Amino acid sequence: MISIEKSSQTKIDKTDFDNLTFGQVFTDHMMISDFKDGEWHEPVIKPYGPLSIDPSARVFHYGQAVFEGMKAYKDKDEKIWMFRPEQNFERINASSKRLAIPEFPKDFFFNGLETLLKLEKDWIKQGFGNSLYIRPFVIATEAGVSASPAKEYKFMIICSPAQSYYSGEVRVKFSDKFSRAADGGVGFAKAAGNYGAQFYPTNLAKEEGYQQIVWTDANSHEYLEEAGTMNIFFRIGDKLITAPISDRILDGVTRKSVIALAERMNIPMEVRKVTVQEILEAADSGNLKEMFGSGTATVINPITGFGNKGKNYDLPKLEDSYAHAFKDTLMKIQYNEAEDPFGWRYEVKE
Amino acid sequence: MISIEKSSQTKIDKTDFDNLTFGQVFTDHMMISDFKDGEWHEPVIKPYGPLSIDPSARVFHYGQAVFEGMKAYKDKDEKIWMFRPEQNFERINASSKRLAIPEFPKDFFFNGLETLLKLEKDWIKQGFGNSLYIRPFVIATEAGVSASPAKEYKFMIICSPAQSYYSGEVRVKFSDKFSRAADGGVGFAKAAGNYGAQFYPTNLAKEEGYQQIVWTDANSHEYLEEAGTMNIFFRIGDKLITAPISDRILDGVTRKSVIALAERMNIPMEVRKVTVQEILEAADSGNLKEMFGSGTATVINPITGFGNKGKNYDLPKLEDSYAHAFKDTLMKIQYNEAEDPFGWRYEVKE
Numbered sequence: 001m002i003s004i005e006k007s008s009q010t011k012i013d014k015t016d017f018d019n020l021t022f023g024q025v026f027t028d029h030m031m032i033s034d035f036k037d038g039e040w041h042e043p044v045i046k047p048y049g050p051l052s053i054d055p056s057a058r059v060f061h062y063g064q065a066v067f068e069g070m071k072a073y074k075d076k077d078e079k080i081w082m083f084r085p086e087q088n089f090e091r092i093n094a095s096s097k098r099l100a101i102p103e104f105p106k107d108f109f110f111n112g113l114e115t116l117l118k119l120e121k122d123w124i125k126q127g128f129g130n131s132l133y134i135r136p137f138v139i140a141t142e143a144g145v146s147a148s149p150a151k152e153y154k155f156m157i158i159c160s161p162a163q164s165y166y167s168g169e170v171r172v173k174f175s176d177k178f179s180r181a182a183d184g185g186v187g188f189a190k191a192a193g194n195y196g197a198q199f200y201p202t203n204l205a206k207e208e209g210y211q212q213i214v215w216t217d218a219n220s221h222e223y224l225e226e227a228g229t230m231n232i233f234f235r236i237g238d239k240l241i242t243a244p245i246s247d248r249i250l251d252g253v254t255r256k257s258v259i260a261l262a263e264r265m266n267i268p269m270e271v272r273k274v275t276v277q278e279i280l281e282a283a284d285s286g287n288l289k290e291m292f293g294s295g296t297a298t299v300i301n302p303i304t305g306f307g308n309k310g311k312n313y314d315l316p317k318l319e320d321s322y323a324h325a326f327k328d329t330l331m332k333i334q335y336n337e338a339e340d341p342f343g344w345r346y347e348v349k350e
Numbered sequence: 351m352i353s354i355e356k357s358s359q360t361k362i363d364k365t366d367f368d369n370l371t372f373g374q375v376f377t378d379h380m381m382i383s384d385f386k387d388g389e390w391h392e393p394v395i396k397p398y399g400p401l402s403i404d405p406s407a408r409v410f411h412y413g414q415a416v417f418e419g420m421k422a423y424k425d426k427d428e429k430i431w432m433f434r435p436e437q438n439f440e441r442i443n444a445s446s447k448r449l450a451i452p453e454f455p456k457d458f459f460f461n462g463l464e465t466l467l468k469l470e471k472d473w474i475k476q477g478f479g480n481s482l483y484i485r486p487f488v489i490a491t492e493a494g495v496s497a498s499p500a501k502e503y504k505f506m507i508i509c510s511p512a513q514s515y516y517s518g519e520v521r522v523k524f525s526d527k528f529s530r531a532a533d534g535g536v537g538f539a540k541a542a543g544n545y546g547a548q549f550y551p552t553n554l555a556k557e558e559g560y561q562q563i564v565w566t567d568a569n570s571h572e573y574l575e576e577a578g579t580m581n582i583f584f585r586i587g588d589k590l591i592t593a594p595i596s597d598r599i600l601d602g603v604t605r606k607s608v609i610a611l612a613e614r615m616n617i618p619m620e621v622r623k624v625t626v627q628e629i630l631e632a633a634d635s636g637n638l639k640e641m642f643g644s645g646t647a648t649v650i651n652p653i654t655g656f657g658n659k660g661k662n663y664d665l666p667k668l669e670d671s672y673a674h675a676f677k678d679t680l681m682k683i684q685y686n687e688a689e690d691p692f693g694w695r696y697e698v699k700e
């Protein structure tokens with residue numbers, strides 16, 4: 001049994017659920033488990049509030065920290081669903097391993113998560129597109145500035161209500177100078193440091209009129225890999241292509257779901273290296289039909305154009321895009337409005 | 351004038367200055383400056399103690415954090431000295447820029463630092479090898495889990511008394527699989543995430559009997575670059591070689607000081623790419639005389655042997671090593687026991 005310390009008041013009445021900025025409002029409670037004396041301790045649920053951490057804690061100095069991103073949905077019968085949460089559980093432990101953080105026990109993860117979600121169920125609003133964004137994360141809290149793995153950590157889960165949002169026109173820049181990850185590095189992990197490292201190049205891209213960067217391989221900048229928080233798909237003619245995962249690329253849950261759906265929907269799908277060159281040629285010949293990103297936050301994010309070495313390309317506006325079909329199919333599965341042939345849905349039972 | 355809130359008690363009497371573990375004990379005070387409303391605010395000095403930070407702060411999730419490492423020394427006349435501190439000031443701002451963190455004003459840095467050092471001067475012990483290790487760092491404190499630069503930060507300085515230590519035999523492993531930094535990445539910055547990313551490969555190397563890894567380039571693993579917190583020098587015959595800095599390699603203050611000293615001491619010095627191949631050949635032919643690391647924490651760290659793809663090599667034990675000569679010369683300059691032809695010493699005046 002997970003101990004729950006209830007918040008004496010709720011912020012829910014003060015929250016405008018029709019005007020949510022992503023990741024700004026948090027629910028009333030949070031889950032915490034401490035790693036101490038060589039083991040993870042039973043999670044506890046407490047009122048959401050600030051942490052008291054020594055200024056010499058490893059997380060501040062050495063970025064020993066990983067995270068996950070997942071969502072909970074409420075269907076028309078008030079049932080609460082998650083989407084493939086065991087994937088996120090496995091991935092946070094894969095990330096932890098690479099960052100020399102002790103892996104978290106499966107029962108603590110699911111018990112803690114589900115207890116928290118049931119406590120916060122009023123924060124999950126019905127309606128296609130509404131969700132509760134869930135952020136599990138681990139930070140190294142041990143005091144001391146020596147560059148070695150900590151012996152104390154906190155595994156936490158915080159939650160933030162989210163709306164479906166129209167992200168506007170998304171134009172991306174193919175990176176030709178900066179890079180996100182090295183072979184043999186931590187790109188495949190949701191390591192905190194991977195994200196802060198992208199802010200500066202992304203700011204420069206924004207100044208040039210792009211919203212995001214599509215990262216290329218650091219060696220040659222010839223292969224298109226992924227975006228900041230999305231995997232990337234390309235449609236040439238009727239064929240869909242995406243890069244294979246590697247130690248540089250995050251193994252996205254949405255990405256692997258799109259790949260599985262493509263097969264089911266009889267969409268020709270190739271998982272292989274994608275060259276900048278072939279995308280430019282396809283764009284020039286009119287064969288590049290679509291580009292879209294996949295990720296938990298936006299599900300599927302259509303890309304309207306891209307820039308490469310100062311030259312800009314527009315993508316056609318399609319009536320019957322793959323992006324739309326995948327988004328619709330995935331969301332209907334997530335919101336329990338369609339059959340779930342893959343068993344992806346996970347009910348958070350009372 | 352920097353406001354000082356004095357600690358009501360001191361830990362100094364409880365501190366065993368003859369048995370210090372690096373980075374474990376901190377002095378009584380810390381410096382803090384907040385970035386808010388678009389600007390850095392005048393630093394304040396407060397009793398050392400925990401920070402209260404929202405669990406959604408950017409530093410926990412996106413590793414938006416950088417740091418520095420420097421030292422203060424006390425000479426025989428009780429004067430306090432630093433070593434090239436303007437280099438660390440410039441470097442933390444270069445690191446900040448790459449991490450999309452606003453640069454810190456020079457007068458805040460030096461006023462805050464010197465006020466803190468004068469307040470903590472009893473923590474700086476006389477004696478060759480004793481020092482106060484100084485850790486300036488910046489963390490993104492703004493609440494909110496959206497992957498974009500924060501609008502609020504803390505710039506802090508904390509201090510930890512340090513002894514000279516004999517680090518024992520240091521055997522290093524040449525990395526042939528993992529890597530530390532990508533071209534176009536953040537390797538040149540003292541970004542927090544660069545360090546946590548090294549813990550796991552370093553643990554594996556430790557299991558194989560090495561203390562540290564010498565990182566090679568991520569593309570080919572053919573070029574030797576730097577170690578976890580040290581730049582690396584190789585001596586072949588009488589010639590000293592070290593890799594040039596790049597966007598993957600930290601521009602070490604000790605490294606550039608060794609390069610300058612080598613010229614003055616008429617030691618032939620080459621700053622150029624160093625191949626694993628040439629080091630193996632030099633080791634086989636008996637021409638590889640020395641390897642050593644350079645960094646603020648240990649000054650010069652002689653390396654006793656190395657491993658490459660499972661094969662181990664020992665380095666000779668020299669009577670008159672370059673490592674010893676550089677360490678002695680550098681430390682005498684640092685402790686005001688020798689002439690300072692380069693103007694590297696910086697006095698913290700009462």
Ligand SMILES: Cc1ncc(COP(=O)(O)O)c(C=O)c1O
Nearest residue numbers: 229230231250252253254295296
């Ligand atoms: C770097 C990166 N790529 C891709 C994704 C998409 O992964 P998922 O579909 O599991 O959310 C994410 C975010 O979650 C990410 O951080």
Ligand SMILES: Cc1ncc(COP(=O)(O)O)c(C=O)c1O
Nearest residue numbers: 579580581600602603604645646
């Ligand atoms: C990655 C890395 N290389 C080299 C160094 C050595 O630099 P410096 O001589 O300025 O201390 C450090 C540490 O300070 C470091 O973190």
